[in-house]
Amino acid sequence: MNLTNHMKLSFPSISTNEGFSRAAICAFILPLNPTVAEVADVKTAVSEAVTNAIVHAYPTEQGTVYIDAKITDDRRVIIRIRDTGVGIADVEQAMEPLFTTSSDERAGLGFAVMQSFSDKVRVRSAVGRGTTVTLEKIIHSAYDEG
Amino acid sequence: MIDFTYENGALTARLYGEIDHHIAPRLRGEIDMKCETLRPAVLILDFKAVSFMDSSGIGLIMGRYRCITLLGGRMEVVNIPPTLTKIFTLSGIQSLGVMK
Numbered sequence: 374m375n376l377t378n379h380m381k382l383s384f385p386s387i388s389t390n391e392g393f394s395r396a397a398i399c400a401f402i403l404p405l406n407p408t409v410a411e412v413a414d415v416k417t418a419v420s421e422a423v424t425n426a427i428v429h430a431y432p433t434e435q436g437t438v439y440i441d442a443k444i445t446d447d448r449r450v451i452i453r454i455r456d457t458g459v460g461i462a463d464v465e466q467a468m469e470p471l472f473t474t475s476s477d478e479r480a481g482l483g484f485a486v487m488q489s490f491s492d493k494v495r496v497r498s499a500v501g502r503g504t505t506v507t508l509e510k511i512i513h514s515a516y517d518e519g
Numbered sequence: 520m521i522d523f524t525y526e527n528g529a530l531t532a533r534l535y536g537e538i539d540h541h542i543a544p545r546l547r548g549e550i551d552m553k554c555e556t557l558r559p560a561v562l563i564l565d566f567k568a569v570s571f572m573d574s575s576g577i578g579l580i581m582g583r584y585r586c587i588t589l590l591g592g593r594m595e596v597v598n599i600p601p602t603l604t605k606i607f608t609l610s611g612i613q614s615l616g617v618m619k
């Protein structure tokens with residue numbers, strides 16, 4: 374599988390950038406002619422990962438969120454969302470549905486959404502160093518290209 | 520973002536646009552303020568014009584359910600667009616018996 378497109382973004386961890394990152398990823402995958410449902414899936418999964426970086430990674434001061442997105446020639450979209458924030462001590466526990474460390478009306482469903490809206494989710498994290506979430510999804514075309 | 524109508528004890532909140540962590544606190548504030556002043560028998564959340572929602576929206580719905588229940592009212596969630604059925608299914612909100 375070869376790379377057909379690649380983009381990188383970085384932005385401060387402020388909540389206005391949640392909508393910006395969704396719009397950017399949507400524009401990036403559009404040349405693949407995704408279905409409406411596929412666009413919604415990718416936007417939602419990215420929104421969860423970016424929101425986590427904004428809400429959880431930098432609790433005391435503003436930090437930077439990095440997105441690296443690739444499209445390969447087998448119609449695979451690979452999106453990496455990275456922060457250099459507090460990290461997650463127990464990733465397995467964090468990924469359990471309904472688990473949350475926040476008291477601020479959070480459902481604890483972000484990772485569950487990422488998992489059901491992507492084909493593959495990988496999480497790497499180190500306490501004090503930050504977290505990288507990698508989302509992968511194959512985009513079937515809205516047109517039947519056979 | 521949000522429009523309200525109040526009729527015969529029913530407060531309808533018509534949400535529109537994208538519901539995420541950026542906007543959720545404002546929606547929460549507006550809905551709770553209306554509920555506290557009007558004390559509606561039923562709070563109806565209308566999702567017809569919502570184009571996007573992530574888990575922050577689920578948190579918002581769960582929170583409003585707790586709030587209206589504490590005030591002695593009940594809640595209904597109506598007009599869920601097809602693009603949002605997947606996240607609603609995953610959320611477990613159906614088990615609250617509020618989805619119409």
Ligand SMILES: Nc1ncnc2c1ncn2[C@@H]1O[C@H](COP(=O)(O)OP(=O)(O)OP(=O)(O)O)[C@@H](O)[C@H]1O
Pocket residue numbers: 421425426429430456458459460461467468472473474475478479480481482483484485504574575578
């Ligand atoms: N980038 C991150 N940095 C630090 N901690 C994180 C990060 N992402 C997730 N976490 C931790 O994992 C927990 C679970 O994340 P998840 O997205 O599933 O739920 P949530 O964000 O708490 O709630 P929701 O996403 O439903 O609003 C969070 O409460 C937080 O403790």
Ligand SMILES: [Mg+2]
Pocket residue numbers: 421424425482483484574
């Ligand atoms: Mg989350």
